Amino acid sequence: MNAPSPWLGPAPLLLASTSATRRLLLESAGIPVETEAPGIDERALEAACAGLAPDDLARRLAEAKTLAVAARHPDRIVVGADQVLALGEAVLHKPADAAAARDQIARLAGRSHHLHAAFAVAHGAALQLSAVETARLAVRPLDEAQIAAYVACAGEARVCASVGGYQLEGLGIHLFEAVMGEHSTILGLPLLPLLAHLRADGWLRF
Numbered sequence: 580m581n582a583p584s585p586w587l588g589p590a591p592l593l594l595a596s597t598s599a600t601r602r603l604l605l606e607s608a609g610i611p612v613e614t615e616a617p618g619i620d621e622r623a624l625e626a627a628c629a630g631l632a633p634d635d636l637a638r639r640l641a642e643a644k645t646l647a648v649a650a651r652h653p654d655r656i657v658v659g660a661d662q663v664l665a666l667g668e669a670v671l672h673k674p675a676d677a678a679a680a681r682d683q684i685a686r687l688a689g690r691s692h693h694l695h696a697a698f699a700v701a702h703g704a705a706l707q708l709s710a711v712e713t714a715r716l717a718v719r720p721l722d723e724a725q726i727a728a729y730v731a732c733a734g735e736a737r738v739c740a741s742v743g744g745y746q747l748e749g750l751g752i753h754l755f756e757a758v759m760g761e762h763s764t765i766l767g768l769p770l771l772p773l774l775a776h777l778r779a780d781g782w783l784r785f
Contacts, residue, residue, distance in 0.1 A: 584611065585784040586783065587782050587783060592610050593612075593614075598768075601766070615651075617647040633663045633695050634663070635711075638697040638699070638709050642699045645699040645706065659698065659699050660699075660767055661767075664692060664695075664743050671742060672742060673740065674739050675739065679744075684744050687718045687744075688718050688754075692715070693714070694715075694760070696711065696713075696763075707776070710776075713764070714761065719756045729750065737750075747766070
């Protein structure tokens with residue numbers, strides 16, 4: 580006999596993302612999930628939002644993803660998310676290849692950067708809420724050989740799969756000397772405020 584779920588929605592939550600990490604975060608919290616790619620041009624939207632602070636950019640991207648999927652599924656509860664890495668005034672993206680990952684990690688080495696993780700919730704094709712949480716991460720001083728060794732051990736696919744060239748839940752943890760922020764925020768979906776909203780709206784059992 581299956582244990583009861585905390586989820587009270589009439590259908591699984593619809594995640595406006597194909598991120599396996601975000602899906603796993605929700606499923607680990609007992610929430611049934613279906614996924615759908617938003618199908619938006621993130622870089623074009625980012626260009627249109629030039630001048631926005633990195634946390635506001637993350638929120639705008641999360642809202643756009645959520646509303647794109649919600650427009651196609653107005654009967655569903657839709658959650659979208661986005662994450663922006665800010666190194667000072669610069670916004671970094673997923674590296675294109677191993678060489679770009681090495682260059683990006685070299686920029687981060689010996690410095691602190693911020694991860695701004697945003698989420699948005701829509702129901703009835705209307706935006707219900709959006710919010711941003713921020714974590715600060717300090718990368719160890721690293722020389723060229725250490726960076727090359729990390730990229731070789733992690734593999735090109737993994738270092739190119741995440742902004743910053745690292746996955747904190749994997750070998751990326753070796754790059755850091757301090758991490759200040761909630762774990763799910765660092766992974767790209769701030770669970771605590773999201774669950775609080777779903778609970779307040781009556782979609783969770785407890």
